[in-house]
Each structure stands twice: as structure tokens, then as C-alpha cells.
Amino acid sequence: MNKFVKFGLPALVLGLLGVGWWLGLAWAPPDREMGDVQRIMYVHVPLQWMAMMAMFINFVAAVTYLLRQSWKTDAMAEASAEVGLLFGTLGMITGSIWGRPTWGVYWSWDPRLTSEAILLVSYTGYLVLRRFVEDPEKRAVWSAVVAIIGAINLPIVWFSVRWWRSLHQVQSTPKTVDPQMVLPLRVAAFGMLALLILFMVHRYRIALAERKAEVALPDALPTDDPAQRAAHSSKVA
Amino acid sequence: MRSTRPPGLFQTTLVLLRKDLLIEWRTRARLNALVFFAMATLLLFSFALGPDTKLLERNAGGYLWLAILFASVLSLGESFRVESENACLDGVRLAPADARAIFLSKALGNALLLLALGVLLVPVMVALYGVRIVTGLGDLAGILVLGSLALSAPGTVYAAISSNARARDVLLPLLLFPLVIPALLSAAKGTTLVLQGDPMQQLGSWQGLLLGFNLIYWGVGFVLFPRVIED
Numbered sequence: 001m002n003k004f005v006k007f008g009l010p011a012l013v014l015g016l017l018g019v020g021w022w023l024g025l026a027w028a029p030p031d032r033e034m035g036d037v038q039r040i041m042y043v044h045v046p047l048q049w050m051a052m053m054a055m056f057i058n059f060v061a062a063v064t065y066l067l068r069q070s071w072k073t074d075a076m077a078e079a080s081a082e083v084g085l086l087f088g089t090l091g092m093i094t095g096s097i098w099g100r101p102t103w104g105v106y107w108s109w110d111p112r113l114t115s116e117a118i119l120l121v122s123y124t125g126y127l128v129l130r131r132f133v134e135d136p137e138k139r140a141v142w143s144a145v146v147a148i149i150g151a152i153n154l155p156i157v158w159f160s161v162r163w164w165r166s167l168h169q170v171q172s173t174p175k176t177v178d179p180q181m182v183l184p185l186r187v188a189a190f191g192m193l194a195l196l197i198l199f200m201v202h203r204y205r206i207a208l209a210e211r212k213a214e215v216a217l218p219d220a221l222p223t224d225d226p227a228q229r230a231a232h233s234s235k236v237a
Numbered sequence: 238m239r240s241t242r243p244p245g246l247f248q249t250t251l252v253l254l255r256k257d258l259l260i261e262w263r264t265r266a267r268l269n270a271l272v273f274f275a276m277a278t279l280l281l282f283s284f285a286l287g288p289d290t291k292l293l294e295r296n297a298g299g300y301l302w303l304a305i306l307f308a309s310v311l312s313l314g315e316s317f318r319v320e321s322e323n324a325c326l327d328g329v330r331l332a333p334a335d336a337r338a339i340f341l342s343k344a345l346g347n348a349l350l351l352l353a354l355g356v357l358l359v360p361v362m363v364a365l366y367g368v369r370i371v372t373g374l375g376d377l378a379g380i381l382v383l384g385s386l387a388l389s390a391p392g393t394v395y396a397a398i399s400s401n402a403r404a405r406d407v408l409l410p411l412l413l414f415p416l417v418i419p420a421l422l423s424a425a426k427g428t429t430l431v432l433q434g435d436p437m438q439q440l441g442s443w444q445g446l447l448l449g450f451n452l453i454y455w456g457v458g459f460v461l462f463p464r465v466i467e468d
């Protein structure tokens with residue numbers, strides 16, 4: 001497992017993203033209306049999919065934590081929120097790079113963009129909360145509550161393109177897209193999924209290690225009381 | 238003979254709400270501060286945008302709700318500060334009061350305060366921005382009630398959390414503002430329709446959105462709040 005995470009997963013990420021993006025840039029045809037500009041889809045769309053997935057994992061971890069308390073689910077919630085915010089922000093930046101030549105503006109107040117911006121700000125608030133609460137148990141409970149309340153935004157973002165028909169196009173399906181575009185998108189999406197897993201595993205381990213250090217800290221600190229010091233050293237020995 | 242049956246959820250909520258309102262009534266500090274803060278905000282909008290009466294009149298609904306939102310952050314923070322003094326919240330829970338009743342009473346108390354604030358701000362807005370209430374006071378009252386309830390339900394949960402965290406003054410708006418955007422949007426649109434007439438009959442759909450927002454967040458708050466204040 002460790003070896004796979006250390007060597008296999010990064011190689012898988014590089015391989016899948018390399019092949020997917022090469023297919024997208026060199027093999028797939030340019031879009032009929034947008035031309036080569038459309039090729040940013042092979043980066044933008046997988047990033048947004050993975051951001052949504054990470055935030056959904058965050059929601060599941062938060063619910064699980066409230067049902068059964070465990071540092072593992074709390075660490076998973078922290079990892080998924082941070083990685084999800086990273087992917088979502090990158091997805092938004094690539095989207096606005098694409099928006100400038102296509103729509104003529106970097107940013108429009110379209111429902112999809114607006115709801116996505118709200119989502120990203122609310123996850124920023126979630127991560128700020130995690131930094132501002134020292135007691136690890138309280139932090140875990142409170143951030144789980146905030147995560148569940150914030151996750152109500154997720155379906156709004158996903159369905160916004162259907163509820164309010166506006167500038168942003170509705171989700172395409174393999175039936176509506178050229179097969180030569182579907183393949184690179186799929187490969188790139190699996191590459192991005194591998195990258196998501198890689199980031200999540202590392203961030204999860206860091207979060208878990210931090211939590212264990214925090215929980216162990218009161219005992220591990222050196223004390224001035226000779227009796228306690230003796231008790232502690234005898235326990236260590 | 239006195240009954241030994243513990244009071245129910247509804248009764249506990251009423252008792253706690255009465256206690257909160259009594260504290261508020263005895264000092265009246267919070268409502269006074271809120272009213273002057275919100276009036277200053279309304280005044281500042283007209284300074285920031287210049288004395289363009291047309292512009293102010295057109296956007297009056299948005300300004301009203303922004304003033305209420307900013308004031309609500311102060312009010313929500315204050316509503317838990319009185320409880321953390323002398324560990325009053327622990328005392329209430331040991332009474333023992335159901336944590337869900339604490340949520341209901343706090344959220345209802347905050348909503349009542351915001352509603353009172355809104356009622357006091359409307360004449361100020363009429364005077365400052367020169368607006369007319371076209372579709373009637375009933376519609377305006379409906380929007381004010383729904384909007385105050387919508388801000389106070391998630392606000393109460395977040396205020397309970399942030400009142401115990403570091404940097405609480407930053408944390409509460411950071412958590413609350415993105416969350417209440419749908420409520421703010423529909424309350425502002427609804428108020429604008431009330432002030433400028435509603436030829437397309439859109440008011441109902443904005444009220445529906447507010448109602449849906451209220452149902453979701455009052456439900457979520459009711460279920461999750463006990464976990465927030467547990468020890």
C-alpha cells in the first residue's frame with residue numbers, strides 16, 4: 001500500500017493525465033464553434049468534477065463523524081475540504097480563462113458561476129473555523145455541523161445550469177459529444193481522480209498525525225511537578 | 238397539587254424566549270444599538286452613492302436587507318455573549334432545558350429582534366430614499382417576517398459556534414454571509430417588488446424561495462444544534 005501511494009499513484013497520475021491531455025490537445029478535433037479554445041475542457045471539467053466529489057466526501061465524513069466519533073473521519077473531512085477547495089479554485093480559474101475568449105468576459109454573474117463562488121467562499125469559512133478552534137473535539141463537532149449546513153449548496157451548484165438556463169452550458173452527455181472528445185475527457189478525468197486520491201491520502205495522513213499529536217500533547221509536555229515527572233518517566237520506562 | 242412532569246419542548250421554548258425577551262426589555266441596549274447601527278448603514282449608502290434619488294429608490298430593497306444583515310451579525314453575537322457570561326448556558330442546560338428548545342428560543346428571539354429592526358427601518362427608508370410602498374403593507378410584512386426568520390436560523394447555529402472560537406468577530410460573518418445569499422437575494426428582490434409594483438406577479442415565487450430556505454435551515458438547525466452546545 002505504502003509503496004503504491006509513494007510510487008505507483010504518482011506514476012498513474014502522470015501517465016493518465018499525460019495521455020489524456022495529449023489526446024485532448026493533439027488527437028481530438030477542435031470544437032466546431034469554439035475552435036482550439038474548447039480544449040481547456042479537458043482540464044477544467046475534470047477539475048470541477050473532482051472538486052464536487054471531494055466536497056461530497058467532506059459531507060459524508062462530517063455526517064459519519066457526528067454518528068460515530070473518530071479522528072479518522074475528522075481527518076478525512078479536513079483533507080477533503082482542503083483538496084476540494086484547491087481543485088474548485090483551479091477549476092474556476094481555468095473556467096474564467098476559457099470565458100474570456102468565448103463569452104468576452106472573465107466573469108459573468110451567471111447562476112453557475114455565482115453559486116460556485118458562494119460554495120468556495122463557504123468552504124473557505126469552514127477551513128478558517130478549523131484554524132480558530134483549539135480544542136480538537138469541539139473543532140471536529142463544530143466543523144462537521146458547518147460542513148453539513150454548507151453542503152446544502154452542492155446540489156444547487158450542480159443543478160444550477162438546469163434550473164436557470166443561462167450562459168453556462170448544461171452538462172453534456174456522451175451522446176451529445178463527439179466520441180473523439182469523450183475519450184480524452186474520460187482519460188483526463190481518471191487521471192484527475194488519481195491526483196485527487198494522491199492529494200487526499202497525503203493530506204489525510206498529515207491531518208491524522210496532527211490530531212494524534214494534539215490529543216497526546218497534554219501528557220507529553222514536560223512538567224515542573226516532580227511527582228508527575230516521576231510518574232511519567234516510570235510510565236515511559 | 239404540582240405536577241412533576243418535565244415541561245415539554247414547546248413550553249421550554251416559550252419560557253426561554255420569555256427570559257431572553259425580558260432581559261432585552263430590561264436593558265433595551267441591543268435593540269437601541271442595532272437600530273442606530275442600521276440607520277447609519279442606510280445613511281452611508283446614500284453618501285457612498287451620491288445623492289442620486291433615482292438610484293437610491295431603485296435599490297432601496299437591497300440596501301434595507303444589507304443593513305439588516307450587518308446588524309444581524311452584531312445581534313447574533315450578542316445573543317450568545319449574554320449566555321457565556323457567568324456560564325449561563327451551562328445553567329440553562331442543567332435546568333434541564335432541551336437543547337433544541339434553546340435553539341428555537343434563541344432563533345425566534347433573534348428573528349423577533351430583526352423583525353422589530355426592519356419595522357423601525359422602513360419609515361427611515363421611506364424618508365431617506367423617497368420610496369413608496371406600492372403593493373401594500375401586508376406584502377412588506379410578509380417579506381420582513383420570512384427574511385428575519387431566514388437570517389436567524391443559520392445565524393443562531395453559527396453564533397453558538399463562533400462565540401466560543403477565537404476571532405469570533407471575523408468568523409461569524411465569514412460563515413454566515415455566503416450561506417444566507419439565497420435568502421438575502423430573495424428578500425431584497427421581494428422588497429423591491431413591494432416598493433415598485435409587481436406587474437409580472439413574481440412576488441409569490443420569491444416568497445416561496447424564502448419559505449423553502451426557512452424550512453431547510455430551521456430543520457437542519459433544530460437537528461444539529463444540540464451537537465453544537467454539547468460538552
